[in-house]
Amino acid sequence: MRGYRADPDPYPNYRWLQENAPACLMASAGTDEATCFVTSYELSRAALLDQRLSVDPRRSGSADPAAAAGDRSVLDTDPPDHGRMRRVVNHAFSQSAVDALRPRIAEICREAIAAFAGRGQADLMAEYALLVPVAVIHEILGVPPAEREDPAVFMDMFWRAVVAREPEPEATEFVDGYVTRILDHKRAHPGDDVTTALLRALDGGQLRDESELRGMLAAMLGPGHSTTIPLLASGIVRLLQHPDQLGKAVADPRRWPDVVEELLRHDSVVQASANRYALEDLAIGDVQVPRGSTVLMSLAAANRDPARFEHPDAFDIDRPRQTHLSFGYGTHFCLGAHLGRAEGEVALATLFEALPDLRLTVPAEEIVWTFGPMLRGPAEVPAAFTPGGAA
Numbered sequence: 001m002r003g004y005r006a007d008p009d010p011y012p013n014y015r016w017l018q019e020n021a022p023a024c025l026m027a028s029a030g031t032d033e034a035t036c037f038v039t040s041y042e043l044s045r046a047a048l049l050d051q052r053l054s055v056d057p058r059r060s061g062s063a064d065p066a067a068a069a070g071d072r073s074v075l076d077t078d079p080p081d082h083g084r085m086r087r088v089v090n091h092a093f094s095q096s097a098v099d100a101l102r103p104r105i106a107e108i109c110r111e112a113i114a115a116f117a118g119r120g121q122a123d124l125m126a127e128y129a130l131l132v133p134v135a136v137i138h139e140i141l142g143v144p145p146a147e148r149e150d151p152a153v154f155m156d157m158f159w160r161a162v163v164a165r166e167p168e169p170e171a172t173e174f175v176d177g178y179v180t181r182i183l184d185h186k187r188a189h190p191g192d193d194v195t196t197a198l199l200r201a202l203d204g205g206q207l208r209d210e211s212e213l214r215g216m217l218a219a220m221l222g223p224g225h226s227t228t229i230p231l232l233a234s235g236i237v238r239l240l241q242h243p244d245q246l247g248k249a250v251a252d253p254r255r256w257p258d259v260v261e262e263l264l265r266h267d268s269v270v271q272a273s274a275n276r277y278a279l280e281d282l283a284i285g286d287v288q289v290p291r292g293s294t295v296l297m298s299l300a301a302a303n304r305d306p307a308r309f310e311h312p313d314a315f316d317i318d319r320p321r322q323t324h325l326s327f328g329y330g331t332h333f334c335l336g337a338h339l340g341r342a343e344g345e346v347a348l349a350t351l352f353e354a355l356p357d358l359r360l361t362v363p364a365e366e367i368v369w370t371f372g373p374m375l376r377g378p379a380e381v382p383a384a385f386t387p388g389g390a391a
């Protein structure tokens, strides 16, 4: 993948912080303000539930006008408006709606595999992990293949516009332009899809204005691309690193949900929550957080907190199920959690069933992990297998 920098293993630093300063004040790049950074599981979960912490930069009293600009979505709106917006799309991402999609997800996976199966080698990041979630979210949004942006280009632009510390104006323009193109297309070609549901919600008053319409579409398009991709890529790497555990899932497909839960915990794709802003003076652990300050929960650190998970650095699909924070917690719990889980289960099961002798062509330790600091996953997954496989 282009444009991403290598991301050194952050987990030793998280552990040090957990042991020495489970909530701490961290200098924020480019400002005099300190951000409260939380690495303990208990403190993070409590903070995610704390109504005195807002996701809305407009309520933060922030002097930074850029922080308060832009389209609005569930991601940066507090209750009660948050619930009004989320109800427009909740049904499309429910457990039953996602279960109905599983056969189609499997078909998309088999098509992707068929494109490289004859070659005997592939970069499973670019040719599988990237393609499957992109196809799935576009189908849900009702965007036909001819209208879709190149997935690698979109991911690159999304990263530069939304995830990077310093958003690049051309990238922001590109992502905005893609949202406009999708809305124009769906206005002209409505269907039984989520974008059409958003357009109807605007007409029906459940969404207030164009900013909410655009923000909601972007809130599904971006996370629909950027999260499940690293989940699949890290899943392939971890399973090839742990053939005993892969063997258990291949022998008994009922174990795929255990694989995905452990992956979500062990390799948190979304490393930290979105910014929270203190609406009043408050304390997190021993740290005093003045009104207006930014608070960030490290979901990745929380998911490897030894106070919560035994042997937290071990990848172990047999560990007892305990709630992790990979999809967040509370009001902003991930809208796409059922979808992310289903894509993980179906895509990994389909791949390892189709290519039973799949292997990495470089030592797993040499794979570069990237996207940081907010997202994390392998940059490339070079693999080989006996030519053939699914059709």
Ligand code: HEM
Pocket: 074, 075, 076, 086, 093, 219, 220, 221, 223, 224, 225, 227, 228, 231, 269, 270, 272, 273, 274, 275, 299, 325, 326, 327, 328, 329, 331, 332, 333, 334, 335, 336, 337, 339, 340, 341
């Ligand atoms: C492995 C896959 C995924 C992971 C790990 C993930 C992770 C997260 C996390 C951590 C949050 C909460 C952020 C916070 O509270 O600050 C979140 C929220 C959200 N995610 Fe996901 N996500 C995934 C897949 C998806 C997909 C496929 C979609 C597409 C619809 C999606 C859409 C959203 C939306 C719209 C929100 C905001 C929900 C709200 O504010 O009510 N996510 N996700």
